[in-house]
Amino acid sequence: MAREVTRLVEWVDKSGGLAHRRAAEDAGFPLAARRAAVRGGDLRRVKRDWLATAAAPADLLTAAENSGSLTCVSAARRRGWWMPEDAPDDIHIRLDPHASSPTSAVTAHWTHRIAPAPGFGLLDSVEDTLAHIAQCLPPESAQIVWNSALKIEKLTPSAVRRVRWPSRQARHCADRASDQSDSGLETILVVRLSGWGIPMRQQVVLLGRPVDLLIGERLVVQTDGFAHHSTSAQRGKDVAFDAQLVLNGYTVLRFTYAQVVHDWDAVERTIARAIAAGAHLAS
Secondary structure, three states: OHHHHHHHHHHHHOOOOEEEEEHHHHOOHHHHHHHHHHHOOOOOOEEEOEEEEOOOHHHHHHHHHOOOOOOOOHHHHHHOOOOOOOOOOOOOEOOOOOOOOOOOOEEEOOOOOOOOOOOOEOOOOHHHHHHHHHHHHHHHHHHHHHHHHHHHHHHOOHHHOOOOOOOOHHHHHHOOOOOOOOHHHHHHHHHHHHHHHOOEEEHHHHHHHEEEEEEEOEEEEEEEEOOOOHHHHHHHHHHHHHHHHHHOOOOEEEEEEEHHHOOHHHHHHHHHHHHOOOOOOOO
């Protein structure tokens, strides 16, 4: 039995530190081994259905302890979606409307599911996560996260518009959803500038490379994010590409992450001045 317990604990660790009892059954671990592991302190039983080791992630463990699903900003972070700096950092879980109150300090979303959750339901579906984000974050921040989700989850705008969203906020995000942004910075640009009434296109290929945003015919706006421009070699390539664009008649404005996120007024004013000078118009 000791050998079986050791194998079980190793398997739960490889499963991320948290595993459902049915998954353990399917993997061939008998009830006796599971009980022995819990009795010996090698595993912790969570709400009857979950087995946890010391390596269990705190957010998923909290969801299991409350018989809920990780959702909203918590699920978005776990899925790797781009998140605004001012987004809430507490744990958000979805609970059924008539479920017991949570026993932990969490933000609870009391809703019926839009779509079945993957696996054993500890992480909310993409659709439910988006629906909660639409109601929990300010409209602009919600749209940024939505657009990031479309890119990462390989969803099309038409697909999300077919979902039967339960709230006006979610339907608004779906109507404006785009899968063209390579980063949250691009989405910030598009969302904030879209009301200007000037044609804007994302990821247009110019001189063999896509640009972040093309305003009109000749004004290119590029953004430098943390992950994509972290080396001097990459930075050198970007500067060389900008120079080629300028030599071919384009006006290029490049902004850093800090400028877009923390000094938006200056960014907006710079782009507006370029438009006032006709930089977006074909010569």
